[in-house]
Structure formats: C-alpha cells, structure tokens
Amino acid sequence: MTNFFKKISYTIAQRIWSTKYPELELPEMPPESTVNTKLLGSRFDLLKSLPRASRGAELGVNKGEFSQAIMEIVEPEELHLVDTWTDKSLHQMCIDQFESLGKVQLHKTYSLKFLKDQESDSFDWVYIDTDHSYKTTLEELMESSRVVKNNGLICGHDYTLISSKGILRYGVVPAVNQFCKDQNYELAFLTHEAHRHLSFALRKRT
Numbered sequence: 001m002t003n004f005f006k007k008i009s010y011t012i013a014q015r016i017w018s019t020k021y022p023e024l025e026l027p028e029m030p031p032e033s034t035v036n037t038k039l040l041g042s043r044f045d046l047l048k049s050l051p052r053a054s055r056g057a058e059l060g061v062n063k064g065e066f067s068q069a070i071m072e073i074v075e076p077e078e079l080h081l082v083d084t085w086t087d088k089s090l091h092q093m094c095i096d097q098f099e100s101l102g103k104v105q106l107h108k109t110y111s112l113k114f115l116k117d118q119e120s121d122s123f124d125w126v127y128i129d130t131d132h133s134y135k136t137t138l139e140e141l142m143e144s145s146r147v148v149k150n151n152g153l154i155c156g157h158d159y160t161l162i163s164s165k166g167i168l169r170y171g172v173v174p175a176v177n178q179f180c181k182d183q184n185y186e187l188a189f190l191t192h193e194a195h196r197h198l199s200f201a202l203r204k205r206t
Ligand SMILES: C[S@@+](CC[C@H](N)C(=O)[O-])C[C@H]1O[C@@H](n2cnc3c(N)ncnc32)[C@H](O)[C@@H]1O
Pocket: 058, 059, 060, 061, 062, 063, 064, 065, 066, 067, 082, 083, 084, 085, 086, 109, 110, 111, 112, 129, 130, 131, 136
C-alpha cells in the first residue's frame, strides 16, 4: 500500500473509532486526595497492604487467577467472588477451584446487584474489575462506599484510559477522580506496573 492510502485508511479508521468510542471528560484527581498516596510496585503488593483475616469481595473474577492470589496473600476470613460468568466453563472452573474452600462464596450476578444486596459497613475492602465503563465504575464506587467500612479500602484495577488491546476507552480514571472529588475520598495506594494497567485503593478522608 502506498503511503497515501495508508494515511487515508488510518484517518478513516480513527474517525470511526472516535465516533464509536467518544472521548470522555477527564476530571483531575483533587490535589488533597494524593498527599498521602503510597506508590506500590504491583497489585500483588497492594494485596499485601490489605488486612489479613478480612472480609472482602472481588467484583469481576473471570478465571479466578487474581482470586487465587487474594487467597494466598490476603488469607481472607471471607471472600466473595462476583461475576456474571457468561462463559459456563469459567464459572465451573471457579466453582471447582474455590467452592470447597469454605471461606469463599461465589455469586453469579452483576456487581451492582451484589453490592445492593449487602449490608452497610460490612466489608473491609472490595476490588473492582468489571466492565471498566464510566457509568458502571462510578455506580460501583458509590455503592461500595456504603458497603465498605469507614476505615476500609475501595480498590480496583485498570486505572488507565485504554484497554490492553488498544480498542476500548476505559472510564475508570474519570470515574475514580470524580468520585474522590465529590465524595471526599483519597488515593491511599496506586500501583506502578510498566504495562500501566494500574490498581488503586481509595479510603475516606478524615
Ligand atoms: C477483566 S476480567 C476480571 C479479571 C480478574 N479480576 C483478574 O484480575 O484475574 C472482567 C470480568 O468482569 C466480568 N463482568 C463484566 N461486567 C460485569 C458486571 N457488571 N458485573 C459482574 N461481572 C462483570 C466479566 O464477566 C469478566 O469475567
């Protein structure tokens, strides 16, 4: 292909992409929300910062790879694994791996439905990793702020703008920043992986 046709094809593809995935407004994280932020190497270090023997939930589980790390590193007293699991084989894989462990409860449902069914101030932490859209993430953060204890942590994955395959626009950054601004939360931990699919942990400002 000549450079001219390459340029035209690229421009057309970019126009279609920008129409399908319009740019989101990007509110900044308020400065007062980052004064106490601790930078961690990876999300496995974040797990080391979560309280042992705690009550937690992973929202968005997929094959359960990170759930396994949670079990090994956090050793929670009670772990709730929540996913819609449209792929039956993945659901079965998680049932086989976790259900007999006693401390783990699996919930095949939407994250928001799960959160709305929980009592207020009943979790030490949650880790959000579902569809990464602005709307879902903001709603998950709002509902988590009710469900997580006052001194607890609201954590999540993919604090980044674009999906790993470079196709989808993620709404996690604007949702987290907006939430911290409106609800007076601070960024307690931020991870620093080279691939930039960062994890965050938020806590209520005192
Ligand atoms: C990125 S994967 C989770 C990966 C997992 N946390 C890990 O680190 O290994 C996202 C998962 O979220 C699930 N999901 C997407 N939207 C959801 C929603 N609204 N409620 C519950 N699960 C959802 C998908 O089925 C998928 O398995």
